[in-house]
Amino acid sequence: MRLDKDSGTQIPDVDLGKSPSGFSILLRELIRDKVAFVSLLFLFLIIVGVFGTSIILDQDDIIKVDLFALYEAPSSMYWLGTDYGGRDIFGQLIIGTRNSLAIGILITLLTGIIGILIGLVSGYYGGTVDNIFMRFVDFFMVLPTLMIVIAFVTAVPGYSIVSFSLIMTAFLWMGIARLIRSKALQEKELDYVKASKTLGTSNFKIMFFQVLPNLSSIIIVTMTLNLAANIGIESGLSFLGFGFPESTPSLGTLISYARNPQTLELRWWIWLPASILILVLMLSINNVGQALKRATDARQRRG
Amino acid sequence: MGKNNKSKVLILSLALLLAACSGDDEATKDSGGKKDSDGKQEQKDDGLYSIEDFSNVKTNEGEAIDGGNITFGLVSDTVFEGTLNWNFYSGAPDAEILNWFDEGLLTWDENYVYTNDGAATYEVSEDGRTFTFKIGDNVNWHDGEPVTAEDWLFAHEVIGNPEYDGPRYNSDFTNIEGMEEYNSGKADTISGIEVVDEKTLKITYIESTPSLLTGSIWSYPLAKHIFGDMAVADISSSPEVRENPIGFGPFKVESIVPGESVTLTKNEDYWRGEPNLDGVTIKVISSSTVVQELETGGVDLISEFPVDQFPDNADMSNVEFLGAVDRAYTYIGFKLGTWDAENNRVQPNPDAKMGDVELRKAMWHAVDNTAVGERFYNGLRWNATTLIPPSHPEFHDDSNEGRAYDPEVAKTLLDDAGYADTDGDGIREDPEGNPLEINFISMTGGDTAEPLAQYYVQSWEAVGLKVNLEMLEFNTFYDRVGNGGEDNPDVDVYQAAWGVGIDVDPSGLYGAEALYNFPRWENEENERLLKEGRSEEAFDLAFRQDVYDEWQQLMVDEVPVFPTLYRAVLSPVNDRVLNYAIGDGTEIYLSDLAVSQDSPVTAE
């Protein structure tokens, strides 16, 4: 699963080199890269569509059980059919995507904030502070994260989107912390930091108003790629049966219906749309992320 | 077949609860569903099935060949524990394996009453307290040693030993004279058990009750020549239980792949005569691969078919589906008190939120279990009326209709009891005018679990009751319901299921001193009836039936819990298999099992 994303396999990904940064370059590259541009458009449409539609849809109505509409195949009434509770799959798909996206974004932001803070402080100060923080990171890195998260969610029954995201964040912030730290280590050796120090600028100011903006492109790239991974995490846990209750539909709960072989074989409309959607989402986000990465890496920049 | 012991059946309740919910179909009793000449189930127009249309005995096709091997699929999503001894096992999967190579000395008929055609026969004394058992001369352990009265006594001694680490020691044992003295170390022997001669055993019970005849006698001997020298605490983990288990059943264990499979060969010396088959392979299959395994002939028989997969596979061409009424029911319970751990009895709370019987009646009337059974289970679960399921035909009161679905009656009951909507939000307040929010918990597991619970919530909402649902995983659920004696005060209503023992006596579930009386309900009338049901007078069948009819009505009047669904068990059997039956008292035994061709029939 993607829980291992931060644990080493992906390390080669994050050699971004030094390059002129700035949003304008990122954006220009993104638009120039056709695949990425289409992906971005897709993503935009999905997000706007999902959040827009979910405002109109009545969630209570969607999760309402209808005994006389079980396992309906797709029709004009139910665009994507119904599940074994007679609940509209299309509606669940919309709400589910919204929930999954919300969780993914929340986890990405939370891990981002924690990771940036720890990485920045650790890298900027170096020495003992760095040593302590990095031992801490090392410890978290080797944890069998998936198993611990499963144990955790079993011990804390009845969690919400927010508490679930918090649990996940506790085990997923290390990758970005490590990355930011190594960049901050390089950055603080540069002349502009030294100059600021001699001028007596406070460490806080240097860290957050001078070093941080220089790392912004790396942060954007990493967080984009993490977003895809984090959406996958939720669906994976739901699939194993450690996710959300059905009254909180998510892409993961919809796919987990396929654990019933009858559903897998005979009622594709329950699990297939969610599977495809998750694939499209992750592909799009990854494409955008990869394009951004190329944009920050002068060596691979196209044209 | 089906000579399970009582405990097994009860532990089944777990399996049921966990696997709860699977749908199939139902048939109205007179509308089709006839079997064709092959004994196959016909698809009905309305997609509904009825348990009445299933036979519990396999239709034999073709001639038996000599020997042959079959594969038995143990449907389980976890591995089997491998405590392969009746005296120690605690999981239903282990019991399924045990059935093939070991058995009780007594068998019972379709009403679960002990018969005299098992490996041992019995006689009861005048006062109904002393039983004399005679083990057949040709009953021998797999290693050739005779099964003796000593072995039977030894089983009692081990279970009664304070060092015993299995779950069997219960009121059936404490009802034996001298057992408690032996258990507490005050006596070296059990005074109520006497070995008369090598094959004769005499047991004296303290109280005579009809329950003794329906499963309360411990009929599983323990081979003393093997386990006699072991410390009691070491037996359950010994290789003689786990790796080379012994029994006196129709087959012998040849090899075990822990948790995965067991290979058995026939016991030529079996007391009913040499089995027809050469051997049996038992393998664990998950519920998601059952259909595949059956169609390809990967298994000939399985332990239990997931009912929700039946409608899609009812026309599987190479098997015949056998069916029987399950000894179980699903129910909804109301929390009416707490458990008093000091005095080991329930502590009813007169001010409980669900304390008003009219409210409870209304909630029963508000739910349409016929629709639930038809829609979610295609009729293979159906509306339950009383707390004694039809699996006990002698005691299930057919004429008692329970409380039928009628939301208007529910509304009237609520109105009359003072539950009115005083603030006009469509939700009823309690008689004092305070907001009423009822907390309902139900268990996850299986696809239909959540929609089913959700449906009940909607039904209650339709009569104006606000109910909050929380779905909980098995362990958390029972923790909150009060399995450990600590009832969670936030629970008002819960949905669960019980497997019922072969003995009909419900004291263990509804008596005032029963920990499993989760509603924590106490009622004088109830205590009287439960007591009469196990009294000496109750040996008279008509008397006992009257008592339990009265009890079933009492539960309909008082509604501490109400039954929701009865269940069917389905068992597909490969066409080549002969002489097989499920259920009790069929007089078809595993040693009769045969096949009509060498390899399984596969699906077209």
Added chain:
Amino acid sequence: MWKLIVRRTLITIPQIIVLSLLVFILAQAMPGDALTGLIDPSIDPATIEAMRERLGLNNPWYVQYIDWIKGVIQGDFGQSFRFKMPVSDLIGARMINTLWLSLATLILTYLIAIPLGIISGRFNDTWLDRAITGYTYIGFAAPLFIFALVMLFVFGFQLGWFPTSGSVTPGTTPGTFEYFISKVNHLLLPALSMALITTVSTVQYLRSEIIDTKQKDFIVTARAKGASESRVYNRHVLRNSLLPIAAFFGYEITGLIGGTIFIENIFGYPGMGELFLSSISLRDYSVMTALVLLFGLAAIIGALLSDIILSLVDPRIRIK
């Protein structure tokens, strides 16, 4: 070098202790215990209480923890509450299955990654490269469990080429050739499903590494000296690109751990991951804790191995 190994090993000890403590506390916090499952009116509640007492389930968690950790130090993981056998015996059989599965996955991962990565890197921007890159993009995006489900559905059920559950055909005698074949047959589909997904990052890495390397000065020099193209690749480019891949072997172990839980669950393969999930729902704490600890240990050793190999093959990477 030795200093590094000793130091890293020493750090491992507090890591393991904190990990075990964490898991133990989590286990205690879960509602219910190993005996909750015994809901059976024919069992006297007093009997269950006595069993609880005997198993030490009523002791405060720190007493239970100290008892347990004392055993672990002596190599005794305690008794399984549910299976009533030593945890080490219970895990033993499963561990062998999981080891085989992991090994097969690793081998397949490299068998797929190396040729694909080399082709893609050597012939970059050809249609072949684009096809491979396309595969890696999809593989990168596809969640493992969805892919495994589809594989099971297609090759296990529809085509029937592989068994759909278990680790060996019942009744085959251990040690025979037939037994071995049956084991391999049961292993192939799960391992392949996992390898096809986990391999993509290695393919991607190898590809960009080769593209980088082949533009480097010494390659250009070698080419200028008239070395044949295949010689350039075999002698220079590959050596430089493959060594780091070998080093990531250790990190792969961490990834495999998460993967086996899904794969064993989907393919009904009786390994440690499946045992972990069932021990959670059965509340078999001793088994659960031991499993997390073992997996954690494997990950730690894997990371240590990788660090050591990395510092050996690439002196530029200095590990502190």
